Amino acid sequence: MRCSNEKIIEVKNVSMKFNLSKEKIDNLKEYIVKLVKRQLLFQEFYALKDVNFSVKKGEILGIIGLNGAGKSTLLKIIAGVLKPSEGVVNINGTVAPLIELGAGFDPNMTGRENIFLNGAILGYNQNFMEDKFDEIIEFSQLQEFIDVPLKNYSSGMKARLGFSIATLLNPDILIVDEVLSVGDFKFQRKCEERIKDMINSGTTVLFVSHSINKVESLCDRVVWLEKGKVKAIGNSIELCNKFKNYKE
Template structure:
Protein backbone atom coordinates (compact mmCIF):
# COMPACT_ATOMS: atom_id res chain seq x y z
CA UNK A 1 0.00 0.00 0.00
CA UNK A 2 2.10 2.86 -1.23
CA UNK A 3 1.03 6.39 -0.49
CA UNK A 4 2.56 9.81 -0.02
CA UNK A 5 0.10 10.76 2.68
CA UNK A 6 0.74 8.83 5.91
CA UNK A 7 -2.37 10.33 7.51
CA UNK A 8 -4.41 8.03 5.26
CA UNK A 9 -3.59 5.24 7.70
CA UNK A 10 -5.39 4.49 10.95
CA UNK A 11 -2.46 2.36 12.15
CA UNK A 12 1.20 2.41 11.16
CA UNK A 13 3.53 -0.23 12.56
CA UNK A 14 7.05 0.80 11.61
CA UNK A 15 9.93 -1.65 12.16
CA UNK A 16 8.65 -2.71 15.59
CA UNK A 17 10.77 -5.02 17.73
CA UNK A 18 9.67 -6.17 21.19
CA UNK A 19 12.31 -7.56 23.55
CA UNK A 20 11.63 -9.27 26.87
CA UNK A 21 14.33 -10.20 29.37
CA UNK A 22 13.77 -13.66 30.79
CA UNK A 23 15.58 -15.27 33.72
CA UNK A 24 18.14 -17.78 32.45
CA UNK A 25 17.29 -20.30 35.19
CA UNK A 26 14.07 -21.56 36.70
CA UNK A 27 13.32 -20.09 40.12
CA UNK A 28 10.78 -21.62 42.46
CA UNK A 29 9.74 -18.55 44.42
CA UNK A 30 9.67 -14.76 44.40
CA UNK A 31 11.97 -14.81 47.46
CA UNK A 32 14.59 -16.82 45.56
CA UNK A 33 14.29 -14.39 42.64
CA UNK A 34 15.00 -11.31 44.80
CA UNK A 35 17.86 -12.97 46.70
CA UNK A 36 19.65 -13.79 43.45
CA UNK A 37 18.83 -10.35 42.09
CA UNK A 38 20.32 -8.58 45.12
CA UNK A 39 23.42 -10.78 44.97
CA UNK A 40 23.78 -10.05 41.26
CA UNK A 41 23.55 -13.79 40.61
CA UNK A 42 20.54 -13.52 38.34
CA UNK A 43 21.18 -13.54 34.62
CA UNK A 44 18.73 -12.85 31.82
CA UNK A 45 18.28 -14.10 28.29
CA UNK A 46 16.89 -11.81 25.63
CA UNK A 47 13.66 -12.98 24.01
CA UNK A 48 12.53 -11.15 20.87
CA UNK A 49 8.75 -11.53 20.74
CA UNK A 50 8.55 -9.29 17.64
CA UNK A 51 11.32 -8.75 15.10
CA UNK A 52 11.20 -5.68 12.85
CA UNK A 53 7.48 -5.87 12.07
CA UNK A 54 6.01 -3.32 9.66
CA UNK A 55 2.50 -3.01 8.25
CA UNK A 56 -0.13 -0.31 7.76
CA UNK A 57 -3.90 -0.38 8.14
CA UNK A 58 -6.27 2.03 6.42
CA UNK A 59 -9.41 3.35 8.15
CA UNK A 60 -12.26 0.87 7.79
CA UNK A 61 -10.04 -2.12 7.06
CA UNK A 62 -10.72 -5.39 8.88
CA UNK A 63 -7.42 -7.17 9.47
CA UNK A 64 -6.87 -10.53 11.14
CA UNK A 65 -3.61 -11.52 12.81
CA UNK A 66 -2.82 -15.22 12.46
CA UNK A 67 0.01 -17.40 13.74
CA UNK A 68 0.69 -20.28 16.09
CA UNK A 69 0.58 -19.88 19.87
CA UNK A 70 3.40 -17.70 21.19
CA UNK A 71 4.18 -16.17 17.81
CA UNK A 72 3.66 -12.57 18.92
CA UNK A 73 0.11 -11.78 17.79
CA UNK A 74 -1.15 -10.63 21.20
CA UNK A 75 2.10 -8.76 21.86
CA UNK A 76 1.60 -6.90 18.58
CA UNK A 77 -1.94 -5.92 19.58
CA UNK A 78 -0.72 -4.70 22.99
CA UNK A 79 1.89 -2.49 21.32
CA UNK A 80 -0.79 -1.03 19.03
CA UNK A 81 -3.16 -0.50 21.97
CA UNK A 82 -0.44 1.25 23.98
CA UNK A 83 -0.33 -1.41 26.70
CA UNK A 84 3.30 -2.15 25.81
CA UNK A 85 5.95 0.20 24.46
CA UNK A 86 8.00 -1.18 21.59
CA UNK A 87 11.69 -1.80 22.34
CA UNK A 88 12.55 -0.57 18.85
CA UNK A 89 10.57 1.10 16.07
CA UNK A 90 7.28 2.93 16.49
CA UNK A 91 3.55 2.45 16.26
CA UNK A 92 1.35 5.38 15.20
CA UNK A 93 -2.39 5.17 15.88
CA UNK A 94 -4.93 7.73 14.69
CA UNK A 95 -8.28 7.61 16.44
CA UNK A 96 -9.71 6.29 19.69
CA UNK A 97 -9.21 2.60 20.47
CA UNK A 98 -11.58 0.14 22.12
CA UNK A 99 -9.22 -2.67 23.17
CA UNK A 100 -10.62 -6.09 24.04
CA UNK A 101 -7.29 -7.72 24.82
CA UNK A 102 -7.12 -9.07 28.36
CA UNK A 103 -10.38 -10.08 29.98
CA UNK A 104 -10.82 -8.25 33.26
CA UNK A 105 -8.25 -5.56 32.47
CA UNK A 106 -9.59 -2.30 33.85
CA UNK A 107 -11.98 -4.09 36.20
CA UNK A 108 -11.80 -4.22 40.00
CA UNK A 109 -13.18 -7.69 40.66
CA UNK A 110 -14.05 -6.76 44.27
CA UNK A 111 -16.60 -4.28 42.89
CA UNK A 112 -19.99 -5.13 41.46
CA UNK A 113 -20.72 -5.29 37.74
CA UNK A 114 -22.64 -2.01 38.08
CA UNK A 115 -19.66 -0.24 39.64
CA UNK A 116 -17.27 -1.74 37.11
CA UNK A 117 -19.39 -0.55 34.19
CA UNK A 118 -18.86 3.04 35.38
CA UNK A 119 -15.17 2.39 36.23
CA UNK A 120 -14.32 0.73 32.92
CA UNK A 121 -16.40 3.23 31.00
CA UNK A 122 -14.41 6.08 32.57
CA UNK A 123 -11.16 4.39 31.51
CA UNK A 124 -12.51 4.28 27.95
CA UNK A 125 -13.32 8.00 28.12
CA UNK A 126 -17.08 7.79 28.69
CA UNK A 127 -18.70 10.38 30.96
CA UNK A 128 -20.91 9.38 33.88
CA UNK A 129 -23.86 10.94 32.05
CA UNK A 130 -23.13 8.82 28.98
CA UNK A 131 -23.01 5.64 31.09
CA UNK A 132 -26.26 6.65 32.80
CA UNK A 133 -27.93 6.95 29.40
CA UNK A 134 -26.55 3.64 28.09
CA UNK A 135 -26.37 1.58 31.27
CA UNK A 136 -29.42 -0.56 30.54
CA UNK A 137 -28.27 -1.10 26.97
CA UNK A 138 -24.94 -2.42 28.23
CA UNK A 139 -26.61 -4.76 30.73
CA UNK A 140 -29.12 -5.99 28.15
CA UNK A 141 -26.42 -6.75 25.59
CA UNK A 142 -24.36 -8.62 28.20
CA UNK A 143 -27.53 -10.52 29.18
CA UNK A 144 -26.67 -10.27 32.89
CA UNK A 145 -29.53 -8.27 34.48
CA UNK A 146 -29.73 -10.60 37.49
CA UNK A 147 -26.03 -10.26 38.30
CA UNK A 148 -25.48 -6.51 37.95
CA UNK A 149 -25.08 -5.98 41.72
CA UNK A 150 -22.92 -9.05 42.30
CA UNK A 151 -19.13 -8.68 42.86
CA UNK A 152 -17.35 -9.56 39.64
CA UNK A 153 -14.95 -11.87 41.48
CA UNK A 154 -17.86 -14.33 41.39
CA UNK A 155 -18.23 -14.07 37.59
CA UNK A 156 -17.03 -16.71 35.17
CA UNK A 157 -14.57 -15.64 32.46
CA UNK A 158 -17.45 -15.75 29.99
CA UNK A 159 -19.51 -13.33 32.10
CA UNK A 160 -16.54 -10.96 32.38
CA UNK A 161 -16.12 -11.13 28.60
CA UNK A 162 -19.78 -10.21 28.09
CA UNK A 163 -19.50 -7.11 30.26
CA UNK A 164 -16.17 -6.08 28.70
CA UNK A 165 -17.46 -6.44 25.15
CA UNK A 166 -20.74 -4.64 25.90
CA UNK A 167 -18.94 -1.64 27.42
CA UNK A 168 -16.25 -1.34 24.77
CA UNK A 169 -18.70 -1.52 21.87
CA UNK A 170 -21.56 0.60 23.20
CA UNK A 171 -20.51 3.21 20.65
CA UNK A 172 -18.56 2.81 17.45
CA UNK A 173 -14.84 3.29 18.21
CA UNK A 174 -12.43 4.42 15.52
CA UNK A 175 -10.38 1.26 16.09
CA UNK A 176 -11.62 -1.99 17.64
CA UNK A 177 -8.97 -4.47 18.81
CA UNK A 178 -10.25 -7.97 19.59
CA UNK A 179 -7.98 -10.68 20.97
CA UNK A 180 -9.68 -14.03 21.61
CA UNK A 181 -12.59 -12.36 23.43
CA UNK A 182 -15.04 -14.15 21.16
CA UNK A 183 -13.58 -17.54 22.08
CA UNK A 184 -14.87 -17.23 25.66
CA UNK A 185 -18.43 -18.08 26.58
CA UNK A 186 -21.23 -19.82 24.74
CA UNK A 187 -21.55 -20.01 20.97
CA UNK A 188 -24.74 -17.92 20.93
CA UNK A 189 -23.05 -14.94 22.58
CA UNK A 190 -20.04 -15.34 20.29
CA UNK A 191 -22.41 -15.04 17.33
CA UNK A 192 -24.03 -11.99 18.92
CA UNK A 193 -20.63 -10.32 19.29
CA UNK A 194 -19.76 -11.19 15.70
CA UNK A 195 -22.98 -9.55 14.53
CA UNK A 196 -22.13 -6.34 16.40
CA UNK A 197 -18.63 -6.31 14.90
CA UNK A 198 -20.13 -6.97 11.49
CA UNK A 199 -22.50 -4.04 11.91
CA UNK A 200 -19.48 -1.79 12.54
CA UNK A 201 -17.78 -3.24 9.47
CA UNK A 202 -20.85 -2.73 7.31
CA UNK A 203 -20.96 0.94 8.30
CA UNK A 204 -17.36 1.24 7.08
CA UNK A 205 -16.31 3.60 9.87
CA UNK A 206 -14.47 1.23 12.21
CA UNK A 207 -10.99 -0.22 11.74
CA UNK A 208 -10.82 -3.73 13.20
CA UNK A 209 -7.78 -5.75 14.29
CA UNK A 210 -8.83 -9.29 15.10
CA UNK A 211 -6.99 -12.28 16.60
CA UNK A 212 -8.55 -15.72 16.79
CA UNK A 213 -7.30 -19.29 16.89
CA UNK A 214 -10.15 -20.05 14.49
CA UNK A 215 -8.92 -19.50 10.94
CA UNK A 216 -12.51 -19.90 9.76
CA UNK A 217 -13.58 -17.04 12.01
CA UNK A 218 -10.77 -14.84 10.65
CA UNK A 219 -11.85 -15.66 7.09
CA UNK A 220 -15.48 -14.93 7.93
CA UNK A 221 -14.85 -11.53 9.56
CA UNK A 222 -11.70 -10.14 7.94
CA UNK A 223 -10.78 -8.97 4.44
CA UNK A 224 -7.01 -9.04 5.01
CA UNK A 225 -4.65 -11.06 7.19
CA UNK A 226 -1.18 -10.53 8.62
CA UNK A 227 0.68 -13.73 9.48
CA UNK A 228 3.20 -13.41 12.32
CA UNK A 229 5.22 -16.54 13.09
CA UNK A 230 7.81 -16.75 15.90
CA UNK A 231 8.04 -12.96 15.93
CA UNK A 232 8.61 -12.60 12.19
CA UNK A 233 6.21 -11.13 9.63
CA UNK A 234 5.62 -14.11 7.35
CA UNK A 235 2.89 -12.81 5.01
CA UNK A 236 0.49 -9.87 4.55
CA UNK A 237 -2.32 -9.97 2.00
CA UNK A 238 -5.92 -10.93 1.16
CA UNK A 239 -7.39 -13.03 3.95
CA UNK A 240 -8.03 -16.17 1.88
CA UNK A 241 -4.51 -16.24 0.43
CA UNK A 242 -2.83 -15.78 3.79
CA UNK A 243 -5.06 -18.31 5.56
CA UNK A 244 -4.53 -20.90 2.80
CA UNK A 245 -0.75 -20.44 3.08
CA UNK A 246 -0.98 -20.72 6.87
CA UNK A 247 -2.95 -23.98 6.61
CA UNK A 248 -0.53 -25.38 4.05
CA UNK A 249 2.40 -24.71 6.37
CA UNK A 250 1.00 -27.11 8.95
CA UNK A 251 -0.75 -29.62 6.67
Protein backbone atom coordinates (compact mmCIF):
# COMPACT_ATOMS: atom_id res chain seq x y z
CA MET A 1 0.00 0.00 0.00
CA ARG A 2 1.56 3.30 -1.07
CA CYS A 3 -0.33 5.51 1.41
CA SER A 4 0.43 5.87 5.12
CA ASN A 5 -1.89 6.29 8.11
CA GLU A 6 -0.94 9.97 8.41
CA LYS A 7 -3.80 12.31 7.51
CA ILE A 8 -2.75 15.03 5.06
CA ILE A 9 -6.25 16.48 4.40
CA GLU A 10 -9.19 16.73 6.79
CA VAL A 11 -12.52 18.13 5.62
CA LYS A 12 -14.75 18.82 8.64
CA ASN A 13 -18.43 19.79 8.41
CA VAL A 14 -17.85 21.84 5.25
CA SER A 15 -20.79 23.66 3.69
CA MET A 16 -20.80 26.22 0.86
CA LYS A 17 -23.77 28.55 0.52
CA PHE A 18 -24.47 30.91 -2.37
CA ASN A 19 -27.16 33.59 -2.59
CA LEU A 20 -28.98 33.39 -5.92
CA SER A 21 -31.00 36.37 -7.14
CA LYS A 22 -34.72 35.63 -7.46
CA GLU A 23 -35.35 38.40 -9.99
CA LYS A 24 -33.81 39.73 -13.17
CA ILE A 25 -32.16 43.16 -12.85
CA ASP A 26 -31.36 44.82 -16.17
CA ASN A 27 -28.95 47.57 -15.14
CA LEU A 28 -26.63 48.79 -12.40
CA LYS A 29 -28.89 51.72 -11.43
CA GLU A 30 -31.82 49.41 -10.74
CA TYR A 31 -29.54 47.11 -8.71
CA ILE A 32 -28.24 49.98 -6.54
CA VAL A 33 -31.75 51.39 -5.93
CA LYS A 34 -33.05 47.98 -4.84
CA LEU A 35 -29.95 47.39 -2.72
CA VAL A 36 -30.37 50.71 -0.88
CA LYS A 37 -34.10 50.07 -0.35
CA ARG A 38 -33.33 46.48 0.74
CA GLN A 39 -35.62 45.14 -1.96
CA LEU A 40 -33.20 42.60 -3.40
CA LEU A 41 -34.57 39.09 -3.06
CA PHE A 42 -32.18 36.16 -2.81
CA GLN A 43 -32.59 32.43 -2.57
CA GLU A 44 -30.05 30.43 -0.56
CA PHE A 45 -28.39 27.58 -2.45
CA TYR A 46 -26.05 25.06 -0.83
CA ALA A 47 -23.44 23.77 -3.30
CA LEU A 48 -22.06 21.65 -0.44
CA LYS A 49 -23.74 20.61 2.80
CA ASP A 50 -21.97 19.14 5.85
CA VAL A 51 -19.20 17.32 3.96
CA ASN A 52 -16.78 15.22 6.03
CA PHE A 53 -13.85 13.03 5.00
CA SER A 54 -10.08 12.71 5.36
CA VAL A 55 -7.26 11.78 3.00
CA LYS A 56 -4.14 9.85 3.98
CA LYS A 57 -0.67 10.84 2.84
CA GLY A 58 0.14 9.23 -0.53
CA GLU A 59 -3.48 8.30 -1.24
CA ILE A 60 -5.18 8.88 -4.61
CA LEU A 61 -8.74 9.98 -3.92
CA GLY A 62 -11.34 10.38 -6.64
CA ILE A 63 -14.39 12.62 -6.30
CA ILE A 64 -17.38 11.51 -8.37
CA GLY A 65 -20.94 12.69 -8.89
CA LEU A 66 -23.32 14.01 -11.51
CA ASN A 67 -23.02 17.54 -12.91
CA GLY A 68 -23.83 20.05 -10.19
CA ALA A 69 -22.98 17.65 -7.36
CA GLY A 70 -20.39 20.07 -5.94
CA LYS A 71 -17.15 18.39 -7.07
CA SER A 72 -15.35 21.48 -8.41
CA THR A 73 -16.58 23.64 -5.52
CA LEU A 74 -15.11 21.13 -3.06
CA LEU A 75 -11.75 21.08 -4.86
CA LYS A 76 -11.62 24.90 -4.88
CA ILE A 77 -12.26 24.99 -1.13
CA ILE A 78 -9.48 22.46 -0.48
CA ALA A 79 -7.16 24.43 -2.79
CA GLY A 80 -7.92 27.63 -0.86
CA VAL A 81 -9.57 29.36 -3.83
CA LEU A 82 -12.90 29.51 -1.97
CA LYS A 83 -13.60 29.87 1.74
CA PRO A 84 -16.36 27.60 3.04
CA SER A 85 -19.50 29.14 4.53
CA GLU A 86 -19.26 26.63 7.37
CA GLY A 87 -16.68 24.11 8.55
CA VAL A 88 -12.91 23.87 8.13
CA VAL A 89 -10.32 22.17 5.93
CA ASN A 90 -6.99 21.22 7.51
CA ILE A 91 -4.08 20.79 5.09
CA ASN A 92 -0.71 19.34 6.11
CA GLY A 93 1.56 20.10 3.15
CA THR A 94 2.00 22.10 -0.05
CA VAL A 95 -0.79 22.13 -2.62
CA ALA A 96 -0.64 22.41 -6.43
CA PRO A 97 -4.16 22.97 -7.80
CA LEU A 98 -4.57 22.04 -11.47
CA ILE A 99 -8.09 23.47 -11.59
CA GLU A 100 -8.12 26.59 -13.77
CA LEU A 101 -4.81 26.54 -15.59
CA GLY A 102 -3.47 29.99 -16.31
CA ALA A 103 -6.17 31.72 -14.23
CA GLY A 104 -3.65 34.43 -13.32
CA PHE A 105 -2.41 35.04 -16.87
CA ASP A 106 -2.51 38.52 -18.43
CA PRO A 107 -3.76 38.26 -22.05
CA ASN A 108 -1.86 41.40 -23.10
CA MET A 109 1.49 40.06 -21.90
CA THR A 110 3.61 37.58 -23.84
CA GLY A 111 4.02 33.93 -22.91
CA ARG A 112 7.50 34.73 -21.59
CA GLU A 113 6.18 37.51 -19.34
CA ASN A 114 3.31 35.36 -18.14
CA ILE A 115 5.69 32.59 -17.07
CA PHE A 116 7.30 34.95 -14.55
CA LEU A 117 3.94 36.48 -13.58
CA ASN A 118 2.33 33.10 -12.94
CA GLY A 119 5.44 31.85 -11.16
CA ALA A 120 5.27 34.82 -8.79
CA ILE A 121 1.59 34.09 -8.10
CA LEU A 122 2.55 30.52 -7.19
CA GLY A 123 5.26 31.81 -4.85
CA TYR A 124 8.38 31.18 -6.96
CA ASN A 125 11.11 33.83 -6.98
CA GLN A 126 12.73 35.38 -10.07
CA ASN A 127 15.93 33.32 -9.89
CA PHE A 128 14.01 30.05 -9.60
CA MET A 129 11.85 30.89 -12.62
CA GLU A 130 14.92 31.84 -14.66
CA ASP A 131 16.49 28.47 -13.82
CA LYS A 132 13.30 26.63 -14.82
CA PHE A 133 12.46 28.74 -17.87
CA ASP A 134 13.94 26.42 -20.52
CA GLU A 135 12.31 23.40 -18.88
CA ILE A 136 8.91 25.11 -19.01
CA ILE A 137 9.31 26.01 -22.68
CA GLU A 138 10.49 22.55 -23.63
CA PHE A 139 7.60 20.80 -21.89
CA SER A 140 4.94 23.18 -23.24
CA GLN A 141 6.39 23.04 -26.77
CA LEU A 142 5.67 26.75 -27.25
CA GLN A 143 9.14 27.84 -28.40
CA GLU A 144 7.84 29.63 -31.50
CA PHE A 145 5.09 31.46 -29.61
CA ILE A 146 6.77 32.41 -26.34
CA ASP A 147 7.09 36.10 -27.29
CA VAL A 148 3.55 36.34 -28.69
CA PRO A 149 0.83 38.02 -26.53
CA LEU A 150 -1.32 35.46 -24.75
CA LYS A 151 -4.50 36.88 -26.28
CA ASN A 152 -3.37 35.26 -29.53
CA TYR A 153 -2.99 31.81 -27.91
CA SER A 154 -5.58 29.08 -28.33
CA SER A 155 -7.15 27.64 -25.16
CA GLY A 156 -5.00 24.54 -25.61
CA MET A 157 -1.79 26.59 -25.78
CA LYS A 158 -2.73 28.46 -22.60
CA ALA A 159 -3.42 25.17 -20.85
CA ARG A 160 -0.06 23.77 -21.96
CA LEU A 161 1.76 26.78 -20.55
CA GLY A 162 -0.27 26.74 -17.32
CA PHE A 163 0.31 23.02 -16.74
CA SER A 164 4.04 23.34 -17.40
CA ILE A 165 4.34 26.05 -14.74
CA ALA A 166 2.00 24.47 -12.18
CA THR A 167 3.88 21.14 -12.17
CA LEU A 168 7.41 22.54 -11.82
CA LEU A 169 7.83 20.92 -8.41
CA ASN A 170 6.42 17.78 -6.83
CA PRO A 171 3.89 19.11 -4.29
CA ASP A 172 2.64 17.19 -1.25
CA ILE A 173 -0.91 17.41 -2.64
CA LEU A 174 -1.95 17.56 -6.30
CA ILE A 175 -5.52 18.63 -7.15
CA VAL A 176 -6.60 17.67 -10.67
CA ASP A 177 -9.94 18.82 -12.11
CA GLU A 178 -10.44 17.81 -15.77
CA VAL A 179 -7.02 19.20 -16.72
CA LEU A 180 -6.28 16.13 -18.83
CA SER A 181 -9.16 16.96 -21.17
CA VAL A 182 -7.44 20.04 -22.63
CA GLY A 183 -4.86 20.30 -25.38
CA ASP A 184 -4.13 17.78 -28.11
CA PHE A 185 -3.80 14.02 -27.61
CA LYS A 186 0.01 14.02 -27.45
CA PHE A 187 0.06 16.72 -24.79
CA GLN A 188 -2.59 14.89 -22.75
CA ARG A 189 -0.24 11.88 -22.72
CA LYS A 190 2.62 14.09 -21.51
CA CYS A 191 0.40 15.45 -18.74
CA GLU A 192 -0.58 11.93 -17.69
CA GLU A 193 3.07 10.84 -17.57
CA ARG A 194 4.08 13.83 -15.43
CA ILE A 195 1.21 13.22 -13.02
CA LYS A 196 2.15 9.52 -12.81
CA ASP A 197 5.71 10.57 -11.91
CA MET A 198 4.32 12.71 -9.09
CA ILE A 199 2.15 9.84 -7.87
CA ASN A 200 5.12 7.46 -7.90
CA SER A 201 7.11 9.94 -5.83
CA GLY A 202 4.44 9.86 -3.10
CA THR A 203 2.32 12.90 -3.94
CA THR A 204 -1.24 12.75 -2.59
CA VAL A 205 -3.79 13.26 -5.38
CA LEU A 206 -7.38 14.50 -5.46
CA PHE A 207 -8.82 13.64 -8.86
CA VAL A 208 -12.02 14.66 -10.68
CA SER A 209 -12.82 13.52 -14.20
CA HIS A 210 -15.91 12.93 -16.34
CA SER A 211 -14.23 9.66 -17.31
CA ILE A 212 -15.38 7.30 -14.56
CA ASN A 213 -13.06 4.63 -16.00
CA LYS A 214 -10.04 6.88 -15.36
CA VAL A 215 -11.18 7.44 -11.78
CA GLU A 216 -11.67 3.71 -11.29
CA SER A 217 -8.24 2.77 -12.65
CA LEU A 218 -6.26 5.58 -10.99
CA CYS A 219 -7.81 6.04 -7.54
CA ASP A 220 -7.60 4.06 -4.29
CA ARG A 221 -10.87 5.41 -2.87
CA VAL A 222 -13.64 7.72 -4.00
CA VAL A 223 -15.98 10.23 -2.40
CA TRP A 224 -19.39 10.17 -4.10
CA LEU A 225 -21.22 13.50 -3.94
CA GLU A 226 -24.92 13.94 -4.65
CA LYS A 227 -26.52 17.39 -4.58
CA GLY A 228 -23.73 18.71 -2.39
CA LYS A 229 -23.84 15.92 0.18
CA VAL A 230 -21.68 12.82 0.64
CA LYS A 231 -23.61 9.83 -0.67
CA ALA A 232 -20.84 7.28 -0.10
CA ILE A 233 -17.11 6.88 0.55
CA GLY A 234 -15.27 3.68 -0.26
CA ASN A 235 -13.29 1.47 -2.63
CA SER A 236 -12.96 3.02 -6.09
CA ILE A 237 -13.82 -0.10 -8.10
CA GLU A 238 -16.92 -0.88 -6.03
CA LEU A 239 -18.33 2.65 -5.97
CA CYS A 240 -17.45 3.46 -9.58
CA ASN A 241 -19.33 0.35 -10.71
CA LYS A 242 -22.35 1.44 -8.65
CA PHE A 243 -22.11 4.96 -10.09
CA LYS A 244 -22.09 3.66 -13.67
CA ASN A 245 -25.41 1.91 -13.07
CA TYR A 246 -26.89 4.66 -10.90
CA LYS A 247 -30.04 6.54 -11.83
CA GLU A 248 -30.92 9.51 -9.66
